[in-house]
Amino acid sequence: MNMITELQIMDRISELPTFWKEKDEELQKEFDELKLIDNNLVQFRNELKLGIQKWILLVRLKDVEGSSYLVNKWTALVVDVEGSSSLVDKWIGLAVGNGVKELHIVVESSPHESAYTLPQAIYSAKLLTTLVLNGCRLDEPLIAINLNSLKNLSLQRVYANEQMVHNLIAECCSLEDLSLRYTLGLKFFSVSKAHKLKNMVIVDYSRSSELESIVAPSLQQLTLVRVIVVATCPNLKKLHLSEIVLEDQEFHELISKFPLLEDLSVSSSQPLERVKFSSNLLKRVAFLFCRSLRAVDLDTPNLLSFTFESVRIPTISISASHQCPWNVFFVHEHDVGDIDNWYLKLKEFLGASNQIENLLINLRSVNIRQMPFDLEEFKNRSPSLPFQVGNMRLIVGMEVPIQEYKNLMDGIFWICYPKNLYLPKQFNASSQFIEWLLELLWNRNEKCCKSCPIKCWRHYLKNTKTASFLPNGDARPINIDNWRDRLPMLPDGYLRERLPTLPDGNFKLNLEWCFPEHDA
Known part of the structure; x- marks a missing residue:
């Protein structure tokens, strides 16, 4: 089978001033070309039977003089989004039907605009290994989720409730890397069925989410930014905490849950004042601008690297290798x-x-x-x-x-x-x-x-x-x-x-x- 390694849709009128009359004429031409591109995609599928390995689509919803724009990641293609959302759905369907392996969909919209809802076809991408979604909406699936090959999932500013996200992750039996950044509508969240999950990043800018629990026995690396979670990850080796509100006792209780921890990084945790713990496995420790930190006492004989950045100089005692x-x-x-x-x-x-x-x-x-x-x-x-x-x-x-x-x-x-x-x-x-x-x-x-x-x-x-x-x-x-x-x-x-x-x-x-x- 022939293979298209990366599919891009391009045009060159994005830099034209919005007040030019000629731009309105160009918009109609671009819309016609958009339909031509759509026909070509269908032709590629039906006649040439081309497979698509990687597909990147950027959709920008921007209210300018009553018009909206669809913009490709590299150059701009200006059309009416309301009139072309069905075409975007069709493109995603074509990509899924042709066995796409990497799919990146980014939607930029103003706060007063409704989010673009992904088509149901997204749930049947059985060969998909990487899915990156930004700024769109995930509705409950009406079909069985078939994402058995998915290894990397990134949701950023995605509108979805916790049940939807939980069901999605539960059906991704091959999932290894999960990133949730500013996921809207997510209040409570639990990971329990991702048995191959190795790396997880959770970022909550508004601090509105309350992650109930993470049960991921295979998890090795965890990054938490502005969110606290009860985690059961006995095999965790890397932990990064950023802008976490933790008192001294809470911090030590959290660290004690990860007996195999080798890499610890804590940044901008303001209430934290005194740190004292011991570990024979810790190899790298970093405290970055924890402004309230006054004392550090570590018994870490196998430590290989220590990093400290701050405005306040604490008292410090570290038992570590002479080669650290x-x-x-x-x-x-x-x-x-x-x-x-x-x-x-x-x-x-x-x-x-x-x-x-x-x-x-x-x-x-x-x-x-x-x-x-x-x-x-x-x-x-x-x-x-x-x-x-x-x-x-x-x-x-x-x-x-x-x-x-x-x-x-x-x-x-x-x-x-x-x-x-x-x-x-x-x-x-x-x-x-x-x-x-x-x-x-x-x-x-x-x-x-x-x-x-x-x-x-x-x-x-x-x-x-x-x-x-x-x-x-x-x-x-x-x-x-x-x-x-x-x-x-x-x-x-x-x-x-x-x-x-x-x-x-x-x-x-x-x-x-x-x-x-x-x-x-």
């Missing part, structure tokens, strides 16, 4: 306290690991003038040497006097010393800071504190080995080592004039230090 890299991202905001205490908490946090692979510090919102920093006081409060990190990306976006930059970097380099320092160039203020820091690193003065028992970072920086600029995207790196060699011969302000000519990107500096190693 940490990826840390902190943003300083005005409401998290003065810069001295923030620095102190950051140093204590980094000291809990011997392998900080990536560290990002964002100080764009810090007003240093209102938060003065005293290095000597900071060293007295935290006399231990700084900790080594692999890659540090430092974002400083405010324009302040040079002395304030000095205080800022004295604190940063007493917290940690990076092997590779990345300085993002994103706006004018960052250029001023980068200019100052490049000159400081290339021409540092080591006579500043020779008489002090605890010296500053300048005495431990041996060399800035390589320097390059990495433009965003796929552009080739720009070598800037020659800037350093030429700097003494260049006029004042050369870097200030040169930096704005560069595109957005990152300066990369490879730094050699001679700090004594911390005891393991």
Whole structure:
């Protein structure tokens, strides 16, 4: 049998202004061509017996001067939707009749318009393996559901009640991946017969759904966004929770239901304050901008990766493998306290690991003038040497006097010393800071504190080995080592004039230090 791998229906008048008279004439021509396409599809089926492997249809219901539009995914085909819905039904029927394997139907409509209702033929697509529905309506089937080959089902902004969705999933005996995003009309929901289900994503923007239960013994990966569910998934290995309202006890009770969990990610869970659990199987853990989180205590000896991103720096204790890299991202905001205490908490946090692979510090919102920093006081409060990190990306976006930059970097380099320092160039203020820091690193003065028992970072920086600029995207790196060699011969302000000519990107500096190693 011949095979059409992907069927598309196209035209080119979507960009014409709606007020052109000629457009109305073109609409009629397009409607005639639409009928021609319909006839051709029928001909393909009846005469050539073509099979369709993948079919994508985008329908846009948009009220513009009383007209509606049918728009193909790639280019626009403008017709009257009310007059062509039967043709869309027929196309879907033809696709199903020709053994379509992947079917994507997207309907865009304004809130006051009725949703397009899918034809009954959709329930008899016995060879269909992937079904993606967006913005349409699913009515109760009048025929037996025959979707035995369906492995991937995605419902987004689909109008359907819970019984309809439950019946649909129950008849998909091969279902492996299920995605429910903003499904309208779904109040209570239970999954119990999808015995092969491995991956499930549930997103509820309005928080209106109450998922009664998920009983899926084979489920291995679960993502919940703004929805809480009682889950019976003893084989679950990956769990992602986002924007979930969970108190500490509720969180720990939920985690305890998944004894085989290997991958845990929690993002934007605001009430969560203290996390404490143990697992010999967990390999990856991530907490992303859980702003209320104050304490993390994990006993995870086989952990392979830990990621933490937040504005608040919690106390932390993790028992993990020495080979477990940490990826840390902190943003300083005005409401998290003065810069001295923030620095102190950051140093204590980094000291809990011997392998900080990536560290990002964002100080764009810090007003240093209102938060003065005293290095000597900071060293007295935290006399231990700084900790080594692999890659540090430092974002400083405010324009302040040079002395304030000095205080800022004295604190940063007493917290940690990076092997590779990345300085993002994103706006004018960052250029001023980068200019100052490049000159400081290339021409540092080591006579500043020779008489002090605890010296500053300048005495431990041996060399800035390589320097390059990495433009965003796929552009080739720009070598800037020659800037350093030429700097003494260049006029004042050369870097200030040169930096704005560069595109957005990152300066990369490879730094050699001679700090004594911390005891393991």
